[in-house]
Amino acid sequence: MAILEVNNLKKIYVTRFGSNQVQALSNINFSVEAGEYVAIMGESGSGKTTLLNILAALDRPTSGEVLLEGKNITGIKEKEISAFRRDNLGFVFQDFNLLDNFSLKDNIFLPLVLQGMSPGNMEQKLRPVAAKLGITEILSKYPYEVSGGQKQRTAVARALVTSPKLILADEPTGALDSKAADSLLKLFKEINDDGQTVLMVTHSTKAASNAKRVLFIKDGEVFHQIYRGTMNNEEMYSKISDTLTILATGGDINE
Amino acid sequence: MNKLYVKLMATNIKNGKRFYLPYILAGILIVMLFYNMMAIYYNEGLSHMSGGSDIKMIMNFGTRVVVIFSFIFIFYTNSFIMKRRKKDIGIYNILGMEKRHIAMELFVETITIAITVIVCGLVTGIVFDKFLMMFLYKILEFETSIKFTISIQAICNSLIVYIILYSLTMVYNVLQVKLSNPIELLRGGNVGEKEPKTKIIMAIAGFVCLGIGYYIAITTENPIAAVTLFFVAVVLVIIGTYCLFTAGSIALLKMLKNNKNYYYKKKHFIAVSGMLYRMKQNATGLANICILSTMVLVMVSTTVSMFIGEEDILKTRFETEINIAGYSDQPQDSSKLDKIVEDEINKSGRKITNKYGHIGINLAGIMKGSELDTKGEDGIQYNYSDITFINLVTRESFKNIINIDTGDIPEDEVIIYSNPEYTEKELKLQGHTFKVKESFKAGDEFFPVADNTIANCFYAVVNDYNELEKVASKLREQKGSDTDIYTYELHIDIDGTKEQKKQCGNAVIKAIRDKKSDETGYSARMVETRENNRESFFGLYGGLFFLGIFLGVMFLMITVLIIFYKQISEGYEDRERFIIMEKTGMGKKDVKTSIRSQIRTVFLLPIAVAAIHVTAAFPMIRRLLLMLNMANYKLYARCTVATILVFAVIYIIVFLLTSRTYYKIVGEENR
Numbered sequence: 001m002a003i004l005e006v007n008n009l010k011k012i013y014v015t016r017f018g019s020n021q022v023q024a025l026s027n028i029n030f031s032v033e034a035g036e037y038v039a040i041m042g043e044s045g046s047g048k049t050t051l052l053n054i055l056a057a058l059d060r061p062t063s064g065e066v067l068l069e070g071k072n073i074t075g076i077k078e079k080e081i082s083a084f085r086r087d088n089l090g091f092v093f094q095d096f097n098l099l100d101n102f103s104l105k106d107n108i109f110l111p112l113v114l115q116g117m118s119p120g121n122m123e124q125k126l127r128p129v130a131a132k133l134g135i136t137e138i139l140s141k142y143p144y145e146v147s148g149g150q151k152q153r154t155a156v157a158r159a160l161v162t163s164p165k166l167i168l169a170d171e172p173t174g175a176l177d178s179k180a181a182d183s184l185l186k187l188f189k190e191i192n193d194d195g196q197t198v199l200m201v202t203h204s205t206k207a208a209s210n211a212k213r214v215l216f217i218k219d220g221e222v223f224h225q226i227y228r229g230t231m232n233n234e235e236m237y238s239k240i241s242d243t244l245t246i247l248a249t250g251g252d253i254n255e
Numbered sequence: 256m257n258k259l260y261v262k263l264m265a266t267n268i269k270n271g272k273r274f275y276l277p278y279i280l281a282g283i284l285i286v287m288l289f290y291n292m293m294a295i296y297y298n299e300g301l302s303h304m305s306g307g308s309d310i311k312m313i314m315n316f317g318t319r320v321v322v323i324f325s326f327i328f329i330f331y332t333n334s335f336i337m338k339r340r341k342k343d344i345g346i347y348n349i350l351g352m353e354k355r356h357i358a359m360e361l362f363v364e365t366i367t368i369a370i371t372v373i374v375c376g377l378v379t380g381i382v383f384d385k386f387l388m389m390f391l392y393k394i395l396e397f398e399t400s401i402k403f404t405i406s407i408q409a410i411c412n413s414l415i416v417y418i419i420l421y422s423l424t425m426v427y428n429v430l431q432v433k434l435s436n437p438i439e440l441l442r443g444g445n446v447g448e449k450e451p452k453t454k455i456i457m458a459i460a461g462f463v464c465l466g467i468g469y470y471i472a473i474t475t476e477n478p479i480a481a482v483t484l485f486f487v488a489v490v491l492v493i494i495g496t497y498c499l500f501t502a503g504s505i506a507l508l509k510m511l512k513n514n515k516n517y518y519y520k521k522k523h524f525i526a527v528s529g530m531l532y533r534m535k536q537n538a539t540g541l542a543n544i545c546i547l548s549t550m551v552l553v554m555v556s557t558t559v560s561m562f563i564g565e566e567d568i569l570k571t572r573f574e575t576e577i578n579i580a581g582y583s584d585q586p587q588d589s590s591k592l593d594k595i596v597e598d599e600i601n602k603s604g605r606k607i608t609n610k611y612g613h614i615g616i617n618l619a620g621i622m623k624g625s626e627l628d629t630k631g632e633d634g635i636q637y638n639y640s641d642i643t644f645i646n647l648v649t650r651e652s653f654k655n656i657i658n659i660d661t662g663d664i665p666e667d668e669v670i671i672y673s674n675p676e677y678t679e680k681e682l683k684l685q686g687h688t689f690k691v692k693e694s695f696k697a698g699d700e701f702f703p704v705a706d707n708t709i710a711n712c713f714y715a716v717v718n719d720y721n722e723l724e725k726v727a728s729k730l731r732e733q734k735g736s737d738t739d740i741y742t743y744e745l746h747i748d749i750d751g752t753k754e755q756k757k758q759c760g761n762a763v764i765k766a767i768r769d770k771k772s773d774e775t776g777y778s779a780r781m782v783e784t785r786e787n788n789r790e791s792f793f794g795l796y797g798g799l800f801f802l803g804i805f806l807g808v809m810f811l812m813i814t815v816l817i818i819f820y821k822q823i824s825e826g827y828e829d830r831e832r833f834i835i836m837e838k839t840g841m842g843k844k845d846v847k848t849s850i851r852s853q854i855r856t857v858f859l860l861p862i863a864v865a866a867i868h869v870t871a872a873f874p875m876i877r878r879l880l881l882m883l884n885m886a887n888y889k890l891y892a893r894c895t896v897a898t899i900l901v902f903a904v905i906y907i908i909v910f911l912l913t914s915r916t917y918y919k920i921v922g923e924e925n926r
Contacts, residue, residue: 058838082842097835101532106524110839113524119515158839 002067003165003197004032004055009064011050011220024050025061026220032166032199037192039211040201041244047220048201049170055199056089056168057081069165086111090159090167094174096151098143104154105139111162129157133187149180156187160196167191169200173207185210205244209237218247260363267343267364273916274339274823278332279372281816285325286376286417287383288809292318293409294384295391304397309791310798317802321809322416328813331543333424335820337431344432358429365428369421377413381405394562394797395790451535453509454502461498468492472875481878488875492868493546500542504534525836529853536828537857540821544814545861548906549868551810552898556869557876558803560894561796564887569792572884573785575609575746576756577763581777582739584731586614586720589743592767592775599766600749603759609748613652616726617742618645618684625679645713647684647726653716664692664718667725672697672714682715685729689717739778753786760784796883811902815909818858822913825854826920833921854917858910866899 009028012021024047032038042048053059055066057073065072068088076084091097098107105126112122130136133153138146143154152172159167169188173181181204189210192198200211208214210233216224224247226239268275296314301307347357388401468491475481508531512518518527534541561568577600581592589612600607620629622643654660661670669689671677677694697714717723727740749759764782772778829850836846873895877888885891 079842082845091838093838097838099528099832099835101528101832106528109519110524113519114521114841116521117519119519122519 002031003034003036003069004199005065005067005070006030006055007065007067009051009054009066010062011047011054011059012062023220025054028064028217028220028222030215030222030225032197034197035192035195037188037198037210037212038200039208039214040199040217041203041205041208041214041240042217042223043248046217048217051217052168052170052201056091057085086114086162088165090162090164092152092155092159092167092169092172094171096143096148096155096175098151098154098158100143103140103142104135104146104150107143107154108139108158108161111158115162125161125163126157129160132190133157133160147180148176149183152176152180152184153187156184156191160191165197167196167198169198169202171202171204172200173202173204181207205237205240208240209233214240214243216243216247223247260360263360264364264367267340268368271336271339274336274820275368277816277819278336279368281332281812282329282368282372283376283379284812285321285328285809286373286413287380288805289318289321289325289416290377290380290406290409290413291384291387292321292805293412294380294404294406295388297406297408298388298404300399300402304395304399304790304794307794309794310391310395310801313795313798313802317806318412320806324809324813325417326420327543328816329420329424330427331540332816332820333427335824337428338824341431341435354432357432361428361432362425365421365425369417369425372421373414373417376417377410380409380413391797391801394801395793396797451505451531453506455506457498457502458506461495461503463495464491465495465499468495469871472872475875475878481875482882485875485879488872492549492871496545496864496868497539497542500534500545501538504538505531508534525841525849526853529832529849530856532828533825533853533857536824537821540817541857541861544817544821545864545868547810547814547817548862548865548902549872551807551814552865552869552895552902553872553876554803554810555807555902556891556895556898557880558796558800559898560887560891561880561883561885562800563894564885564890565792565796567887567890568796568884569785569789571886572792573783573788575748576785577745577747577749577760578783579745579747579763579767580781581743581745581775582779583741583743583777584737584739586723586741587743587776589614589745589776592743592777592780593745595766595770595775596745596747596763599763600747600759603755603762605749605751605755605759607747608750610746611655612743612745613648613655614741614743615646615648615652616723616730616740618647618726619643620645625681626683627685629685643713645684645715647715647717647723649719649723650716651719653714657714661716664716664722666718666722668692668717670694670716672716673712677713684715684726685733687725687729689715743777753789756784757786757789760787811905814906818906818909819913819916821858822854822910822917823920825857826917829917830921850921854914862903862906866903869895869899 006028009025010023011025012023014021028047028051040048040051050059054061054074057076061074064074066074073084098104099110102110108126108129109122112125117125126139127136130139133156135150135153135157138150143151146154152175156172159169172188173184176184185207188198188200192212198211200207202208212228214226214236215222216226224243226236226243228236231239292314295301296311296318301310344357347360348354352360384405385401385403392399392401468488471484471488471491475484508527511523511527512531517523577596579592579596581587581589593612597607618627618629619642620627622628627643627645648656650661650664657672664670667689668691669682670692671682671694673694674697676696677691680691682689682691697712723741730738730740749756751759764784764787767775767780767782833846833850837843841849873892877891880886880888880891
């Protein structure tokens with residue numbers, strides 16, 4: 001069953017004085033099955049961020065629809081949108097977006113508190129997630145006291161703790177060193193193996209090579225996609241590199 | 256090379272004008288105020304005026320206050336600006352400027368600002384000097400023309416004080432550069448924020464200090480003790496305020512945070528942690544605002560009430576226009592003295608509009624049960640507030656004073672008017688015992704209020720002179736036959752203008768002073784007139800009022816600037832938090848309302864606490880005002896309330912105006 005369906009998505013930005021129109025997304029169509037791990041790749045300016053913002057209900061499309069479990073999220077009222085996001089989506093950002101004045105634990109609790117959960121239940125929810133991410137020991141620390149990798153794990157924990165339908169990750173390895181990035185990608189894979197649907201936007205071939213499917217966006221359209229099938233990470237990696245080269249040189253793809 | 260520094264400085268100041276402009280303007284205003292106070296202090300013309308010396312004394316005191324606060328304030332704003340500048344300095348450093356070059360740049364910058372501030376301050380000061388003198392003379396009701404003067408001494412003093420002050424800031428700035436490395440400088444304010452530690456001892460100390468301060472302020476009955484204790488109370492309250500803002504607030508918030516069921520609620524979660532963070536950053540600044548506000552409120556309300564109440568004060572201090580007292584050993588026929596006074600008044604062409612006189616025996620001592628002990632044991636210092644004054648008068652005199660006819664009073668009996676009501680059955684004076692026929696509670700109109708509050712005052716009314724003589728004879732036995740026992744008081748109101756009254760008063764004073772004892776019938780005489788004392792009163796109260804307004808304006812301005820700078824730094828801190836919270840599932844509206852209410856709490860806290868301080872100080876200040884003959888505490892209460900309201904309105908307007916800067920900063924990259 002498709003958990004996410006994107007149909008004919010179009011987004012046009014109008015510059016402030018209304019004279020210029022910039023088309024960020026021209027016609028995007030794809031769907032994500034439950035339990036999938038999809039990476040979206042594309043150059044700067046290809047419309048990746050716009051797409052993610054629309055999926056995250058942070059921005060509205062000019063036309064087209066985004067269906068999450070069959071419900072059109074582009075039509076949700078402004079008032080309900082925060083709650084919707086909180087209950088259904090989990091976010092992981094490039095720059096972690098942890099609040100400095102909260103301990104790691106409280107950072108993870110933030111969405112639960114906003115949902116109005118009782119402290120006891122929150123602890124129950126936290127325990128398995130923290131154990132899985134290996135951050136149980138450092139929960140009482142503050143963001144400035146831990147490493148980048150640990151911060152990002154905390155951010156992942158925050159995304160997972162609400163058991164969202166879909167995790168949206170925006171360049172999650174962008175601010176990490178290669179070792180921390182590797183271990184984070186491994187983590188994403190494990191989470192996905194547990195049945196969590198993940199959608200990741202990335203520049204990094206390495207990050208994308210972990211996914212089950214990679215979508216390439218160019219000029220506001222889905223240009224191409226690669227399924228992992230039986231490929232291992234290395235094969236996937238070279239396939240993605242090839243595609244990116246073709247994408248960059250502007251050649252056609254004939255497969 | 257030099258040109259480069261100037262250029263760099265110019266761009267810096269231009270780019271940072273949002274920070275620099277208020278700093279420079281405030282500096283100019285402070286220098287101006289200092290110059291003006293100094294100029295008044297050195298003013299030649301004022302020395303010749305009556306009351307002028309009081310004003311000079313007050314101004315001298317005022318300049319010290321200005322110096323202290325300009326140091327605090329200029330250092331505070333300077334360090335704020337330096338914090339913001341750190342990043343630029345780091346970039347210069349990385350781009351290849353050596354530290355000495357940067358130090359040079361800061362040197363040029365500080366000198367330029369200092370010169371601008373001092374020169375502009377002195378020029379505006381000189382320009383405003385005449386205007387201020389006119390204002391001062393108006394307050395003091397001096398009617399002389401004012402010459403435009405430039406006080407060289409005042410200029411020198413201002414130069415000395417502010418050159419030292421700005422040199423110190425320069426040393427501080429250069430040291431900042433010397434002691435730092437470029438990476439630190441680049442990161443500037445963005446160093447990780449540790450969660451504040453609970454300083455429980457400090458919090459408790461704050462509570463205790465504040466408690467004792469309040470206790471002293473509320474319970475000190477004795478006005479003389481109040482003068483000394485007032486400063487103790489002020490110091491305690493200041494310490495308490497700092498401790499409570501820094502440690503107390505954090506202890507409280509931590510306590511809330513540790514209560515899981517309270518803390519993990521949508522509303523409290525964000526608010527408690529946000530406030531914790533804010534209080535850590537701002538506690539000292541807020542305590543400063545609070546104390547400055549309290550000072551403004553107390554100063555302005557007291558000086559304004561004294562100024563408005565000047566007439567009342569004069570009336571309290573001087574019962575009527577002309578007040579004469581004559582002392583004698585025997586009851587005297589007062590007609591000789593009365594005639595001298597009346598003749599003088601008639602000669603001056605004035606008419607008597609009100610006249611009353613009374614005779615009595617004034618006794619002072621300690622009440623022991625029903626007996627008044629006037630001996631005063633050797634070596635024992637009586638507390639002034641324990642002393643009881645008894646005015647023993649005849650029925651007829653009492654009728655003259657208070658306009659109450661008690662009716663016949665039997666022999667050896669007495670009627671007592673006092674506050675609180677006298678409860679004993681007898682009154683024993685100098686060994687003679689009177690039976691108390693009746694006792695009444697005396698209203699405010701009975702006594703010159705100042706006396707009444709400083710000590711207990713009684714009117715003990717007896718039927719006639721025979722009764723008075725019973726006590727007088729005992730006194731004569733004890734103190735010798737030629738002691739002045741009886742006091743005759745004559746009170747006269749006259750018509751005419753202030754000037755006419757004054758002339759008449761002078762004539763009466765001279766006449767009585769020139770007469771011999773046997774011509775008046777009294778061995779000792781005293782004359783006081785209201786109008787002849789008016790000027791020295793105006794000098795004191797007008798001077799205080801002037802100073803109150805002056806310092807009030809300065810403190811208010813400093814407060815305003817601290818609020819402004821605080822808002823800006825809050826804005827920079829909050830910008831990121833704003834964005835993160837929105838991304839992690841909090842509605843835009845929720846974020847806004849939450850942060851708005853935190854900001855409001857942070858900024859309203861100091862003024863709320865200041866209002867509480869002022870309220871607690873009320874009883875003590877009321878007593879202090881009594882010492883200055885300001886008895887109209889209702890007027891003082893009204894002035895206090897009005898001052899608080901006006902101040903609150905200004906504060907809120909400033910807060911709202913600066914909030915716009917805050918939202919601009921927060922919203923800049925957010926939208």
